[in-house]
Amino acid sequence: MIGMAAGLDAPAWLFFLVSVTAASRTGIARDIWISAGGAAIFATLLTLASPSALPMAERLAGLAFAIIAIGFAGFTLVSLRTLLGELEESRNELRTFTDSVPYLIWRGTPEGGVDFLNRRYTDLTGHDHDVAIAQKTWRQCIHEDDLPEYWSRRSYALETGTEFRAVFRLLHANGEYRWMSLIGRPVRAPGSDAVIRWYGGISDAHEEVLAQQKVAELMAVLENRVEERTEALAKSQERFSILWEISNITFAEQDFSEAVVILDRLKAEGVSDLASYFAQHPEVLRACIAAVRTVGVNPATARLMGFESLDEMLERPVATTAEDIELIMVKQLELCFYGRNDTEGNAVLIGKDGLRVPVFYSVHRLPDEHQLSSLVDLTLQQRAEEMRLAAQEQLARANRAATLGAFSVSLAHELNQPIGSMMIDAGIALRLTQGGEPAAQNLPRILERVSRTAERISGIVGRIRESISGRERAATQVDLCRLAQETAELLRRDVQQAQTTLDIDCSRGSALVSADRVDLQQVLVNLILNAAEAMADHEGERRVRVSITPSSEGIRVSVTDTGQGIPTNLLEKVFDPFFTTKAEGIGMGLLICSNAVARFGGVLQARNRPEGGAEFFFTLPPAEAESAAA
Structure with missing residues (x-):
């Protein structure tokens, strides 16, 4: 080597390199350069002072090579020292960042082991995160009842390489278990499906889980209430059905919902006197009558009108069911138009094969735009006073039966929609609690809507209770x-x-x-x-x-x-x-x-x-x- 030729022996070279390297491990860049400079000076003195048979030019060339080698070694060590410092600073900054976020952050190995926990773990559990990683004591902080589900979800995620989600109770430093929500996602090697890391976070979900449990309890109570109310309605409906089928009192039910559409249009056009308007526009009255449908009659009504089949009666147009039908229907249409509940009067009904049956009728308007009519046959009057008393007696009983029918039918119809809306709202609330913290913010609005719907049900029941007692009349x-x-x-x-x-x-x-x-x-x-x-x-x-x-x-x-x-x-x-x-x-x-x-x-x-x-x-x-x- 040139150095050897310049008179530098191996121990001298070793001394130079060791001194520079030692400075790089223990000092900063300035110390490395000082050590390198000292080595260069020492090499120069050693070259000039040592006797050698080599020509001076060759010795100087070897010295130059030695100085360059020492300088290159110093530069390399300074660069390495700088890179190590930057790497350490980056690691410290990353640790500071992960420790500052308000969530527990973790990192896992491809096999599912945990090799990183931020300081939030220590804040929550009171256990050192490094010790928890080394000794795997983090497992002991999960509630034992939640471990089977946790391990099952973890194993599935590791096998499939898919996102890992779990909800469990974590033991906190104060001895309290709180519900936590864990999310972990796999990181794959570039261009490969192989999982090289797992990264995830754990956040507090205690309030959301409790809210979800509360909604589940409310759902159970609501379903029980609905079942009880449905059973009560079924019993009430059964009573009314028996009365409807076997009674000698005649009943008929008509649907005015399509006629109400026409009446609403007349209201929008500013019509206030319905009877006068119909007198001037008889075609509108006929359209309203054509829109009314008979949807139910009991066997007593069919017998009264001479029909053997109920369907045969139901198929008849309303316009053909009575003499002076337009006068009768004006009174019934006025119930819908003005919001009244009852009307009554005399009529001559047209039965099978032109049979005429004089009756006294009483009509009660139901909340779903149906009208329930009770009829008293006046055909067999022999003595005016006896028939008058009998008619009053039958009408009184018919009114009681009609009131019960109105109660049963209207209660079934009116409670069906708000109870369905409440169940839908409760179902929405249950799904919202499963959607995480942002979705759970809508819970108060949904639960308030459930409360308003419950108040609405209470109002419906109160109004129908008043309807049972009869309409308000002037004293x-x-x-x-x-x-x-x-x-x-x-x-x-x-x-x-x-x-x-x-x-x-x-x-x-x-x-x-x-x-x-x-x-x-x-x-x-x-x-x-x-x-x-x-x-x-x-x-x-x-x-x-x-x-x-x-x-x-x-x-x-x-x-x-x-x-x-x-x-x-x-x-x-x-x-x-x-x-x-x-x-x-x-x-x-x-x-x-x-x-x-x-x-x-x-x-x-x-x-x-x-x-x-x-x-x-x-x-x-x-x-x-x-x-x-x-």
Whole structure:
């Protein structure tokens, strides 16, 4: 070598290289260059001072080579030192970054081992992350009940090389388990499907999981409530269906929904007097009648009209079902147009083969734009007074049956949509909780909508409860004494058939109150018939007494019987809907009576008399002086 030729022996060269290399490991760049410079100076002195047989030119050339070699070694070591410093700085910066994010970040090997955890792991669990990696103690922080699912998902991800997701409870430093959400994704070698790393993060999902569990609980409760309500509706519908099929009272149901479309258009055009408009535009009236469909009749109606098949009746156009059909339909269309609930009147129906049947009809509008009609046949009138009383009695019973039908059908129709909407909202809320933190932010709005829907259901039930008690009518002056006498005459045959004596006690001769006469009479009818039926198995005297007496609060009405009374455990239930002790009862009569009395300013109550039997009583305020004078 040139160095050797220049007089530098191997130990000298080794000394130069070791000194420069040592400076590079222990010092900064300046120390390396100082060491290299010293080595160059030492090499120069050694070359010039050492005796050698080589010519001076060759020795100087060797010295130059040695200095260049020392300088190159110094430059290389400085560059290497700089690169190592930058690499260390980059590693520290990466560690600082991963430690600063508010999530637990991890890195895994292709085999599924964990070789990196950021400081967030230590903050959450209280365990050193390096120790957790070395000793694999991170596994002990996962709740034992969640480990099987965790390992199953992890194994599947490793086998398929797909994204790894898991939700589990992690033991925190304070001893509390909190739900965490883990996501891990594979990193593949360029141009290959081989997984070389796994990277992922773990975030707190405690509130989302609890919200999801709460929604699941609400869904279970809701499904139970829906099942209970559906069962109740089915029972109510079954009662009404039985009444519909076997009753001698005639019913017909018509669908006005298509006619309502025409009526809504007339409203939008500014029509306010429907009857006058129809008189000027008869073609519009005919279009409305053609849009009405008969969707149901019971067997009693078919028999009345001479039809053997219900389908044959349903197929007939409405325009051919009665004389003066346009006058009848104007009244029914007005129910839809003005939002009224009831109408009634006389009509002559056209049956099979031109059969004419005079009837008294009562129509009740249902919330789904259907109308339920009850019909009383007037064909067999032999004595005007008997037929009038029979018609009133049948109409009263038909109205009660129609009210029950309206309740069953309207409740089924009106509750179907909001309950479906609530279930949809609850299902949406459940899916949102599974979508992560951003989607869960919509939960309050969805749950608020569920709450509003529940309030809407409560409002529907309240309104239908009012509908059961009958539509609101203007109060008039009613003489209770006279009304009681008329009612006694009305029920004379029923009382005789029950082998019961009916007494009317009204010492004042008259007792004026402000109420609806028809509804108040219906209250007396129900109470008297209930009292008579309660004594059906009584072997002693059967007597019903209606007493009308003045009191400090107004006019007191009392209906008593001489039967066995009401069992004590049933006294509080007699006014409950659908509660009845009769084998064929539907349990709505006393509820209707109670609601009617309440509208007139009284409270219907029941008690057992000390001397035996039951008493139903209420007190109504007397009619105002100016009303009485009028």
